[in-house]
Amino acid sequence: MRSGCVNQACKVLRINPKEIKKFEPFDAETLKSFLKKELGEVDFSFSLSSLRKLPNFLRHDKPFKVVMVKEGKGRIVSDIVDEESPTYGLAIDLGSTTIAFYLYDVEKDLVLKEYSILNPQVKYGEDILTRLHLARKREKLLEIRNETLKAINEEIRRLGGESIYYLSICGNTAMSHFLLGLPVQYLILEPYPPVAKWYGLFKPFEVELNINPEGRVFIFPSAGAYFGGDLIAGLFYVELHKKEIPSFFIDVGTNAEVVLGNKDFLLACAGAAGPALEGGIFSSGCRAEPYAVYKISINRERNEVIFETIGNEEPKCLCGSAIIDLMAHLFKEGVLSPQGRLIKENWPERVLETEEGKAFLVFKSGERQILIKEYEIKAFIRSKGAMFCILSLLCEKVGLSFDEVDKFYFAGSFGININVVSAVILGMLPDSALDKAEAIGNSAGLGALKFLRCADFEEIRKIVDSITYIELNTEPRFMELLTGALFIPHVNLELFPRVKILLERS
């Protein structure tokens, strides 16, 4: 999804002053004429710091680098440096759990480093709502903000400090509010109004981020309280808005956020489908983290549950994709009924009776065991059903069938790990997703990174402005759809022709 765009957020031109043939009456005009000729762009202005350095650089023999940052429709000559000085951009995906960094070499158009750190906000609460409630008090908001800035500034310092000229940051709406110190007390009250849609472009000092003082910091805008800059960055990356045929963009995290769209429309919806799918509602569930099982198959004859863990270690918990695998296999083998009941007689060694009701034994080693409980499976079915209904509802709204959708793009680690066949067997994804699913990785981070390569403010503004958000709470049709989806795969098996064939075969 990398465009051929050369409209870099920060651009660098090397100049040998000997190449400057003609001096204009003003030094800045001399440089401007040269830049126009070389770059074919027209609208240049100058930072004070570049003006202060310009006269000497122009009149010495040493080649130098002109660093230009994008602002609005024009470009600012932000700095002039020796040709040896490095010039970076930095993209940051400010997640609620981890913060991902992408260090970008402007001249080489190359990602030099890519890594994540833990978001220090976690100590104020694992989930965002806890943090938001804390941050209703201004001093707590500022404390959370400062912790976040400290952590980011420490990475900025390590990665190049003032050699970084552009920062592109995306985060969900709460993260953006924390980062900018915007009040959040109304964000948690109906109708949940964020302070702003378009946060804007900042000079580093304004947001207290210690990149080059003449650089710029772009914060991806929010389309709503539940549709933040991370999703906008994801859409910017996956480019639904440039496609002829509509596609789905699906990001499963704390919520399941789904967008259906193409060049003409972007229809968005978020639902509480996420936690279950991400492992959140299972006592043995977890995110895709080290020691997590992420893939499962079974062999009932040999009484085996075969799995792969992240890091190849002894398993501690099951992440969403593993749970989906397990549910699908148990259903195929008749151990799980279409209503979500565990059928002990079909695998007596593994279906146990516990104080909390029936449970499936995934793994046992000494005292430690991983159990999936029947009542958790019920909640899971609600989640998978919700996912299917969100997809159905979006299609219905625009009068499309699933067959008319081009792609199902899955963002994040969930998208990388999910077994689409399992998800279709469970009726979580429609039958046609089998041929159309595509994992796109961390689309939020990649979107922020794309901005460094292709800083098109207008395009991003267009994306935000063209999103129509469907509120599930006020959508009676969603509840109607959900009734049919609370079975595996669905009350209407005809919706899943290939699952039907599979079931008839087994």
Add this chain to the structure above:
Amino acid sequence: MRSGCVNQACKVLRINPKEIKKFEPFDAETLKSFLKKELGEVDFSFSLSSLRKLPNFLRHDKPFKVVMVKEGKGRIVSDIVDEESPTYGLAIDLGSTTIAFYLYDVEKDLVLKEYSILNPQVKYGEDILTRLHLARKREKLLEIRNETLKAINEEIRRLGGESIYYLSICGNTAMSHFLLGLPVQYLILEPYPPVAKWYGLFKPFEVELNINPEGRVFIFPSAGAYFGGDLIAGLFYVELHKKEIPSFFIDVGTNAEVVLGNKDFLLACAGAAGPALEGGIFSSGCRAEPYAVYKISINRERNEVIFETIGNEEPKCLCGSAIIDLMAHLFKEGVLSPQGRLIKENWPERVLETEEGKAFLVFKSGERQILIKEYEIKAFIRSKGAMFCILSLLCEKVGLSFDEVDKFYFAGSFGININVVSAVILGMLPDSALDKAEAIGNSAGLGALKFLRCADFEEIRKIVDSITYIELNTEPRFMELLTGALFIPHVNLELFPRVKILLERS
């Protein structure tokens, strides 16, 4: 010359939150809709500081003030404050000798205070060239800059500090370089290239001026080393560029700077006509300052020189307008020959023989006397001739006669004090100036002030870009013209029909 323009650099709208009928999904959009409706403008963005304050102001009953500053084509909501908070703009004319301040009440559209202080740079040299030579060294440049900033910031603090949201500053090219810390070592070397034409719009922290941190600082651009922001502000004020019929704009200071133009062209020229006219080359000359004689007439019969001094005190020196008066009267009375010689026999009591040659005694009190020496008069004639030739040259260049010029606008105190009849008798101004001269006051400061009322960046850019500057050094025609102008009034008396009549009468 005050336009009906309402496009204030800083605009304030009072809002009673009860008037806000409809809340949008984002607080910033709620305010934006309201502003659009009230102001009819469309392009609003928000400072971080205003976003931080907005949610609470929107949800409390107290009326508040929204402060919006102009940037580019749009407006930034820069701050939100209690309705009691004052909101000011400040215009500064950064002269090389004095700094003039105009405090402007944004809501009342009223100038509250207007005064000058001495420019602390004077201690680095009375004339600009001395300061420029000193400031070739970076540390001296910064020292001069800091002294200037300190003086201005002290006034800003006294006048309202953070209640000031817009600063509009004009100064000549050297002053602008000093203020912004731009290197000046090339500004004093042929071809005298300033660092930039368009300095731009700054956030206060960038230029270290302590108005409201979310305010803006505009520095008037330069059209060249010898045509600075003070003149651009003057032109912006006098509005030659909006007139059908061409007019002259004449600013006599260290140099005489003259612009001839209308809506189609602006032709500029500067020459060393200034110092003499401003009193600079006379040992008894001075600027229009306290104790200076600014008006003179004579009564030869009674052996009297009648004068008025600034402040009505005993005279210390003669400013330019007084010298012009005196020369004209002496010429009319036959005490001064057309070649600039003092004729002793025509006023023996006052024409003295001194060690430096002949001199005219203006004033004597005890030991103190004010003398005008013959050799100084020669230099004066060169200056008055240069002024006439600049005017002639500009008219020639565009094929106009003086009769076709609409107005002669005189800037500054020179313009207020000058006796046009005297200047015409001397042949410094053409005959037709008698009916067309108009003193416009401190046009630089008034231009900076006008910007607070009418912040049209594009108009100013158009003025700067449309100026064609004539370099006298490389203009042989100037020397030709000058030969005829080194007489009083001119070798060709026909050029001064009304002076001719006057001389014939006497």
